[in-house]
Amino acid sequence: QSALTQPRSVSGSPGQSVTISCTGTSSDVGGYDYVSWYQHHPGKAPKFMIYDVSQRPSGVPDRFSGSKSGNTASLTISGLQAEDEADYYCCSYAGSYTEVFGTGTKVTVL
Amino acid sequence: QVQLQQSGPGLVKSSQTLSLTCDISGDSVSSNSAAWNWIRQSPSRGLEWLGRTYYRSRWYTDFAGSVSSRISINPDTSKNQVSLQVNSVTPEDTAVYYCARGYSYGQSGRHYFDSWGLGILVTVSS
Numbered sequence: 001q002s003a004l005t006q007p008r009s010v011s012g013s014p015g016q017s018v019t020i021s022c023t024g025t026s027s028d029v030g031g032y033d034y035v036s037w038y039q040h041h042p043g044k045a046p047k048f049m050i051y052d053v054s055q056r057p058s059g060v061p062d063r064f065s066g067s068k069s070g071n072t073a074s075l076t077i078s079g080l081q082a083e084d085e086a087d088y089y090c091c092s093y094a095g096s097y098t099e100v101f102g103t104g105t106k107v108t109v110l
Numbered sequence: 111q112v113q114l115q116q117s118g119p120g121l122v123k124s125s126q127t128l129s130l131t132c133d134i135s136g137d138s139v140s141s142n143s144a145a146w147n148w149i150r151q152s153p154s155r156g157l158e159w160l161g162r163t164y165y166r167s168r169w170y171t172d173f174a175g176s177v178s179s180r181i182s183i184n185p186d187t188s189k190n191q192v193s194l195q196v197n198s199v200t201p202e203d204t205a206v207y208y209c210a211r212g213y214s215y216g217q218s219g220r221h222y223f224d225s226w227g228l229g230i231l232v233t234v235s236s
Contacts, residue, residue: 001175003156036222038157045226046157046208052216057224089157093220097172101149101157 001094004029004102011108012080020105022073022090028100030071034093037066037075040104041086049088050075077107085109112136114209114227122203124236128196131186132209132227139185139192140165145212145221146192148183150205151229158205162212163192199234206231 004024012018022029022037029035037050048057050066053073063078073092077084090102118130130148137144145164151157161173163183171183180197196203206229212221 003158034218034220038223043228045228046210046223047226048222048224051222052218052220055216057215091157091159091223098174099159101159104156 001028001098001100004090004092004100006088006090006102006105008103009106009108011110012077013110014080014082016080017076017078018080018107019074019076020088020090020107022075022092022102024071024073024092024100026071028092028094029068029073029090031095032093033068035066035068035073036091037064038089038091039084039086040089046089080107080109082109112211112225114211114225116207116209116227116230118207118230118232120231120233122199122232122234124200124234125198128194128199128203128232128234130194130207130209130230130232132192132194134190134192134209134211137211139190140187142166143214146183146185147210147212147223148181148192148194149208149210149223149226150203151208152205154202155205160194160196164212201234201236204232204234 038046040046054066094100115133147162148160208229210223211225
């Protein structure tokens with residue numbers, strides 16, 4: 001099972017929007033609406049941000065939104081804030097009771 | 111609030127066995143609603159899901175195909191822990207290892223990783 005492909009880095013100024021793509025195949029992202037996103041500040045525990053492609057767990061700001069088209073899922077951060085600077089990982093169900101993560105994207109707030 | 115803490119040796123020699131434990135508080139390893147996952151992170155591979163164990167009238171385990179021949183994940187109900195063993199390690203197994211709870215969300219009922227430990231760095235020396 002190959003890792004899902006994410007851009008290595010994206011950046012934006014405070015208040016702007018950034019979008020992170022997560023590209024897989026029809027065997028994972030494209031085959032199931034079971035994509036999730038995780039925020040990771042180095043040295044801290046990763047944080048659960050999005051599930052079922054576009055749903056936010058309780059407590060996650062509505063600045064974070066998810067979507068999917070075909071084999072590519074996306075995470076958009078609107079109204080970028082300094083504390084959003086972190087690494088972001090997508091994850092998808094990959095069939096046969098397995099999961100696959102993305103390669104990770106570093107978000108930099110300029 | 112679920113808290114997870116990984117522990118184990120930080121240095122393992124090539125060809126030996128890596129053994130880690132995850133102490134669970136705020137939930138039960140035997141919960142019928144949760145699954146207990148091991149995930150690792152390395153600079154070369156990013157996050158990699160390794161496997162999970164969960165209890166649904168009996169114990170189940172699922173493993174990633176890339177490591178399924180070398181790993182075992184076992185619950186310890188007496189200590190409310192879950193353990194990971196990786197056999198025949200190589201320097202490629204050097205990573206930060208995380209324990210994470212999988213919990214059901216939304217109408218899909220799929221499990222997502224909603225609580226994570228801080229992780230433990232394990233270095234495999236050649």
